[in-house]
Amino acid sequence: xxxxxxxxxxxxxxxxxxxxxxxxxxxxxxxxxxxxxxxxxxxxxxxxxxxxxxxxxxxxxxxxxxxxxxxxxxxxxxxxxxxxxxxxxxxxxxxxxxxxxxxxxxxxxxxxxxxxxxxxxxxxxxxxxxxxxxxxxxxxxxxxxxxxxxxxxxxxxxxxxxxxxxxxxxxxxxxxxxxxxxxxxxxxxxxxxxxxxxxxxxxxxxxxxxxx
Numbered sequence: 290x291x292x293x294x295x296x297x298x299x300x301x302x303x304x305x306x307x308x309x310x311x312x313x314x315x316x317x318x319x320x321x322x323x324x325x326x327x328x329x330x331x332x333x334x335x336x337x338x339x340x341x342x343x344x345x346x347x348x349x350x351x352x353x354x355x356x357x358x359x360x361x362x363x364x365x366x367x368x369x370x371x372x373x374x375x376x377x378x379x380x381x382x383x384x385x386x387x388x389x390x391x392x393x394x395x396x397x398x399x400x401x402x403x404x405x406x407x408x409x410x411x412x413x414x415x416x417x418x419x420x421x422x423x424x425x426x427x428x429x430x431x432x433x434x435x436x437x438x439x440x441x442x443x444x445x446x447x448x449x450x451x452x453x454x455x456x457x458x459x460x461x462x463x464x465x466x467x468x469x470x471x472x473x474x475x476x477x478x479x480x481x482x483x484x485x486x487x488x489x490x491x492x493x494x495x496x497x498x499x500x501x
Contacts (some may be wrong), residue, residue: 294362301369307352307377311384314392320377321350326397329354329429331383332404332417336364338476343368344472349397354379354386381463383417387425398435399426404476406442416451420456427458430498435462438494439475440483446492459496469495 295353307315317327326349333339333353343351353376355361362387368376379386404417418438426436436459440446450467453459469479471493481491 290359291364292297293366294359297366297369298358298362301365301431303364303494305324305368305376305378307379307381307390309381309389311390314390315396317350317395319377323350325350325375327395328398328400329396329402330341331399333360334403334425335360335363336367338402338478340367340371340373340376341476342474343373344371347375350375350377352377352379354381356380356382357381366400384422387422387429389431393428394431394434396434397431398437399476400437402437402439402470403478403480404445406440406445407485408442408444416445416448418445418452420452423453423456423459427456427498432498432500434498436494436496436498437472437475439471439491440501441489441491443492446461446494449494453494453496455458457501458499460499462495462497467494469493 318324329352330339331354333355334357336353337403339351339353353364355378358380361378364378379390401418406416430436436453438449440449446468461467471491472495485491
């Protein structure tokens with residue numbers, strides 16, 4: 290935690306904070322003081338791409354979930370500097386947030402970008418994208434809502450495909466093959482650009498919530 294990140298949390302955390310302990314799932318219209326589509330990002334890291342999306346898609350409201358306190362501090366600092374008002378943050382575990390804080394069919398998009406690949410075989414079970422989580426996400430999406438996953442680890446991309454394809458209620462948005470081109474709304478990160486220059490792949494998986 291840098292001095293600037295701590296100062297941002299001290300001065301602006303109340304403006305951006307959402308809490309597990311606020312009671313029943315909140316009304317997003319009440320939280321943001323308007324009626325707009327709501328996007329949830331799980332694991333926003335240092336928050337740079339989430340902030341960029343909130344600025345670029347001002348017609349939407351954004352909720353970030355992260356357990357890394359310095360990342361929240363950086364995001365709050367930058368959001369406050371730019372006077373961003375369509376962003377809120379849970380500093381909590383994503384499963385707890387989904388279980389306790391998100392009403393059914395209240396999200397227009399859920400995004401998980403570059404989660405830890407846990408590449409060792411003995412650690413694969415720790416990967417975030419598992420069937421139980423995807424089922425929870427499905428139930429929180431409005432019909433027609435979007436689940437967007439991205440990874441730079443091919444084995445994880447293949448697992449993501451198997452997992453989401455095995456959960457009823459989703460249809461792939463890929464036009465050719467199994468993956469999608471990076472959509473314009475997802476910023477390309479510095480890490481991603483560096484990897485692409487080195488010949489690393491990036492895989493985007495985009496699914497739409499359907500009612501069967």
